Amino acid sequence: GEHKRAVSSVSFAPPTTRNNNGSSVSSNNAPPGGLATCASASADGTVKIWQVDTTIGRTDTAADMKSSTPLTARCHLQGHTRGINDVCWSPTGEYLATASDDKSLRLYDAIKGETFVEFKGHQNFVFC
16 A cells, blocks of 8 residues: 655545534544544655554553554545645545646545546646
8 A cells, every 4th residue: 555656745634523414514623532534645646545543652552552554545546647746635524635746736536536626737836
């Protein structure tokens, strides 16, 4: 599950909760433990979405602070033809924006792992 080139940006999705009708609502009160969603962008032009166990490292001993299981990417996003400079989440955590040296910005559906829209036409490298 590793990137083939250097990681250029890492971003955690905002914590979310579900309201009574099932839609996602942002929350400033993240649970103290469990899973968090993280995205890493790379110079290889890809993004990986990870589920990170936030309980790792919350114990008193150094031996307990190491995870014995390596992370496996939940999703692998492709589409850029050059390296990605930045990655950021929408406030709801439903979308992920990437900015690239290929002079484009992509908006991905982070749930489905698909490109939602691509913004082309920039004259130079793009940053978020």
